[in-house]
Amino acid sequence: MARAAPTAQIEQVSIAKFRTGSAAERDAQVAALRRAFARQGMVSLVDTGVAQETIDETIAKSRDFFALPQARKEHFGSPPGYPPRSFGAITSPRGKHYHLQQQDEEGNILNEWLQTRNTSVQVDWSDPYYSCPEGQELYSSEAKHPEQQVWPEEVSGLQDAIATYYGAMEELSKVMYELFAVALELEPNFFLKLAQRAPIWPVTIAHYPPQTRTPSEDRARIQPHWDRTLFAMITTSDVGDEESGGGLQILVDSETGEGVDGRAKLEGRSVEWQNVVRPAGAYVVNVGEMMSRWSNGRMRHVVHRVANPVVNHTDPGRVSLMAYVLTDYDAVVECLHCTADGSEPMYEPTWVGEMMNWGSKLSIYNHTKQEMMRQAQGLYLANGTQTALGEPTDVKSVEASMMRCQKDDSSSCGLTASS
Numbered sequence: 229m230a231r232a233a234p235t236a237q238i239e240q241v242s243i244a245k246f247r248t249g250s251a252a253e254r255d256a257q258v259a260a261l262r263r264a265f266a267r268q269g270m271v272s273l274v275d276t277g278v279a280q281e282t283i284d285e286t287i288a289k290s291r292d293f294f295a296l297p298q299a300r301k302e303h304f305g306s307p308p309g310y311p312p313r314s315f316g317a318i319t320s321p322r323g324k325h326y327h328l329q330q331q332d333e334e335g336n337i338l339n340e341w342l343q344t345r346n347t348s349v350q351v352d353w354s355d356p357y358y359s360c361p362e363g364q365e366l367y368s369s370e371a372k373h374p375e376q377q378v379w380p381e382e383v384s385g386l387q388d389a390i391a392t393y394y395g396a397m398e399e400l401s402k403v404m405y406e407l408f409a410v411a412l413e414l415e416p417n418f419f420l421k422l423a424q425r426a427p428i429w430p431v432t433i434a435h436y437p438p439q440t441r442t443p444s445e446d447r448a449r450i451q452p453h454w455d456r457t458l459f460a461m462i463t464t465s466d467v468g469d470e471e472s473g474g475g476l477q478i479l480v481d482s483e484t485g486e487g488v489d490g491r492a493k494l495e496g497r498s499v500e501w502q503n504v505v506r507p508a509g510a511y512v513v514n515v516g517e518m519m520s521r522w523s524n525g526r527m528r529h530v531v532h533r534v535a536n537p538v539v540n541h542t543d544p545g546r547v548s549l550m551a552y553v554l555t556d557y558d559a560v561v562e563c564l565h566c567t568a569d570g571s572e573p574m575y576e577p578t579w580v581g582e583m584m585n586w587g588s589k590l591s592i593y594n595h596t597k598q599e600m601m602r603q604a605q606g607l608y609l610a611n612g613t614q615t616a617l618g619e620p621t622d623v624k625s626v627e628a629s630m631m632r633c634q635k636d637d638s639s640s641c642g643l644t645a646s647s
Contacts, residue, residue, distance in 0.1 A: 233535075236478055236502035237485060239264040240510070243400070244275035246407055262411040265515055269487040269530030270478060270504065273461065273511040278396045280509055286393040286433070287465050287547045289386040293342060294435040294547075296382060301326050301340070307375035315456075315554070315584040316430035318345045319368040323376030324390070329434075330450070332443040339449045339534070342433040346391040348398060349426040357425055357558065362581055365588055366428050366557050394431050397461065397551040401427075404459060404513070404553065412523055414564065419458070422555035428584070429457070429554045436474060436546040439539055449474060449534035449546075453605055454489070455516030456583055457552040462512045465547040474537025474546060476504040476512065478530050487530040501533070517605065518554070518583060521575045524563040557581040 239260050245253040264271045293301070304326040306317065317325040322345060329339040351358055351367065358367045370377055379387040405419035412418075436449045462476070481488050482498040492499050506512050520529040537543075562577035582593045586602065 232473065233477060233501050233503045235505050236268070236270075236480065238268070238270055238272050238504060238512075240272045240274050240507065241407075241513075242275040243273060243277060243403055243407075247277075247403060258407065258411050261407060265411070265519075265527040267486050267528070268478070268480070269528040270512060270514045270532075272507055273513050274507060274509070276400055276509075276511060278400060278511075282389075282392055282396055283463055283549065285385075285389045286549060289383060289389040290342060290433045290435065290547055290549075291544070292383045293380060293386055294340060294437075296380060298328075300380065300382075302328070304342075304378075304380065307373050314366045314428060314588075315552075315586070316343055316345065316428065316432075318343055318376065318430055319366060320345070320370045320373055320376050321349070321351055321367075321426055322346045322370060322391075323373070324379070325376070325430075330447065332439075332441065332447055334441070336439070336441070337435075337437050338439070338443060338447060338536070340435050342435075343430040344390045344394060344433065345427070345430050346394040347426045348395060351426050357556075362557065362585075362590060362592065365585060365590065366581065367426065390431070390433075393549065397431055397553075398427065400461065400511075401551065401553045404461070408459065408515075408519065408527075412526065412564065419555060422559040425556045427554070428557055429552050432550045432552065434534075434546075434548040434550060436534065436537075436548075438472075438541060438543060438545050439474075439537055442539055443536055448536050452479065452531055452533040454529045454531050455514065455552065456518065456601070456605060457516035458518045458522075458554050459513055459515045461551045461553065462506075462514075463510070463549050464506060466508065472537035472541040472543045472546070473503075474535055474541075476506075476532060477501040477535050478504055478514075478532045487528050489531045501535070504532075516552075517601075518561055518580070521561050521578070522564050524565060524571060525574050526565075554580055554584065557584070 241257050241261050241264070242249070242253075246257040249257070261271055304324060306325065317327065324345075325343045327341045327343065328337060329341050331337055351369075353359060353369060357363050401423075402420060405423060406416045409416050409418040409420075464475070478501070479488055479499055480486060480502050481492060482500045488497070488499055504512055514530050514532065515527045517529045519527050537546075557580045559580045560577060561579055561583065563571070563573040563575070565571065566573050578597070582598065583601065585593065586598060
């Protein structure tokens with residue numbers, strides 16, 4: 229039997245103490261968050277104020293949805309003629325999108341998603357932010373795609389439960405924007421000022437069914453990768469999460485416990501996967517590449533995966549509620565401290581739309597750069613294959629390679645733009 233993965237030592241941050249605690253308690257939460265993301269790229273968020281009943285109801289209704297026949301679930305995929313280029317595959321302020329994410333060799337589901345959005349922000353469709361060509365790829369009116377507002381009648385209360393949960397995530401994200409800004413020694417409203425429009429980020433509900441056979445080595449519930457986003461807030465069903473062995477894991481240095489990426493293996497360092505154990509009622513929060521770029525590496529974007537569980541375990545399968553949070557699509561992403569402290573930027577400037585709108589044909593985006601960012605992230609290439617962890621994960625070297633290709637006007641730079 230394979231050795232069970234050790235448990236990662238994840239710091240806790242209390243939202244209640246940050247919001248309403250004493251000055252010393254507030255400072256302690258900021259210090260813990262700063263320390264955790266510099267070392268490991270992940271924290272446990274406790275005392276969030278999100279009602280457990282809201283979480284439980286969303287998970288229960290989601291289980292009912294995922295229990296529907298496959299053909300019925302696929303009915304709620306992309307509507308005809310709908311080209312979901314943007315992150316999240318939902319462009320209307322309210323809507324949902326079903327996606328079968330990963331199967332084993334026999335067609336058994338390893339991971340399926342219900343992506344949802346239900347924002348409280350009112351959209352002014354005459355605003356150029358929404359009506360310009362880039363805006364139209366990230367936003368569309370509900371009238372344009374009414375199919376996205378049709379929910380399965382077999383699961384009564386699903387839409388209401390998800391709407392309530394999405395609202396809770398919008399409110400929690402506002403607190404997190406402030407907490408991250410203070411931790412980076414910025415004005416408290418720095419990120420909040422960049423997130424004034426209707427969010428483009430979804431709440432993704434992931435379902436990982438129990439497994440009756442062991443998939444091949446190249447298939448897992450979620451393959452090793454890092455997130456592209458600013459940060460993610462994740463909570464899960466409690467039943468079976470720990471015992472099944474099929475939960476969230478992060479890649480760390482075996483000796484120090486620090487979060488690492490694929491370069492560590494190439495350098496000959498000893499690395500291992502460690503289980504992330506979520507305290508009851510808590511959220512796991514990890515930063516994505518966007519936050520790492522803004523902080524010039526001060527905050528580490530962690531490599532993580534969702535492992536395959538013990539075969540024929542008795543748990544009913546895992547449900548994860550994942551909010552992948554971004555600022556507005558026009559926010560420029562570049563080093564925030566380099567001008568002040570004279571440090572060298574690790575990354576070229578970009579913006580949220582260019583980082584997230586992967587399949588777009590808009591000429592404002594550098595499509596070669598987009599594809600290289602996807603390769604570095606480790607999940608999806610244009611041909612649909614998985615990039616091995618560390619081939620490469622050094623984004624700056626990827627961008628330097630792109631710059632050399634452009635300078636040499638070479639046609640043999642290895643990757644082509646997404647289709």
